[in-house]
Each structure stands twice: as structure tokens, then as C-alpha cells.
Amino acid sequence: MANVDELTSSPPSPLKSLHSYLANMQVEINNDDDDGIKVYELLKKYHGEVLWFLQDLQLTDDDVKVIAEDLKNDHICTRIDLSFNKITDRGVHYLADILQVNRTLLKLHLPENEIGDDGMLCLCEALINTNRTLTGLYVWQNNISDKSVDKIIETLQINKTLGHLVLWNNQLSGQSKERVREAIRGRNMHLIV
DSSP: OOOHHHHHSOOOSSOSOHHHHHHTSOOOOOTTTOHHHHHHHHHHHHTTOSEEEOTTSOOOHHHHHHHHHHHHHOSSOOEEEOOSSOOOHHHHHHHHHHHTTOSSOOEEEOOSSOOOHHHHHHHHHHHHHTOOOOOEEEOOSSOOBGGGHHHHHHHHHHOOSOOEEEOTTSBOOHHHHHHHHHHTTTSOOEEEO
16 A cells, blocks of 8 residues: 555656556545545546546645646546636646647636636637637636736637637626627627626
8 A cells, every 4th residue: 555655756757647657556545634645536536537527626736737747648538627626827827738738628617716817828828829629718706807808819819719718707897808709709609708
């Protein structure tokens, strides 16, 4: 049986996938003692699944880093729901990195986290520069402000794959909301600001 120190250390290299590493370990888990162990157990459960429901688990940026590493190697997951967690801009950077390499993820749910402009700008950059797979981005009730609007508009103008964007209940002014609505005029897109 592995101890906690072995679980929190880096898996051996080269890593075929985090799942295969974890599957070979015999671990007795007590989720109340170590949140880091919780995320590894979640990955064991969801790796190879189409839908990952990881909402309301108090996941942090460090948890998202581990999840993102696994998603880089997962070519099945089409939807990940990370709603109602404690993800900040730092965690979103890890998710933006996977958007650059993962070509199966279609929907990314991040509502009711602690995401601000830096995180939104990072997601936009990934959607502008490399990702043409994601069809839905759900970031309602975060801390995204007018500072992100120009990049959001640029994203909507360049990335025609994104068909759903939910920005409701962020820190956007009425004028910024109208600018975003105007940017998709004539486009078949589901937008909630």
C-alpha cells in the first residue's frame, strides 16, 4: 500500500498517463485527510469517460493542475464540469494549456469559481490561437470585468467553433454586454451576458 508521500510525489517518467500510474497503485484512501488524494481518486474514476462531473468539490488551482495534466492525455472526454469550486486565474491557465493540445473537449463549465480577467484573457488566447474544438464555454458568476471585453470580442470574431458562451452575472457593464452582443450579430450563437 502506498503512503501519502508517495501519492503526492511526481509519478515516474515517462508518464504514459496519470491513470495508468494510479491504476497500478494499491491505495487506501481517506478523503477527509488529504484533498490531494481526492483529486487522484477522481481521476481514476473519470479517466476514459466522456463526461467529467467535478462540480462543488472545493477543488483548488493545484487540483486543476493535476486534472489538466490528465486531460492532455485523455482523448475521450468531451465535457468537464468544474462548477462551484475554488478555481482562480492560476487554475484557468492550466485549463487554457490543455485547450491548446486536447482536441476532444467540447464543453468547459467553470461557473461560480473565482476567475477574473487574467483567467478569461488566457482562455480567449487559447480559443483565438489554437483551439477549434471547444463549442461551449460557461463562465457565469465569476469576476470577469470590462477589462476582458475586447479580447472576448476578438475571440468571437476569430473562433467560429464556439457556439455557446455564458458570461451572465460577472462584472460587465451594460455597455460591455451590448458590445459583446453586437459582436455576434448575424451569427448563430447562444450567448448569455
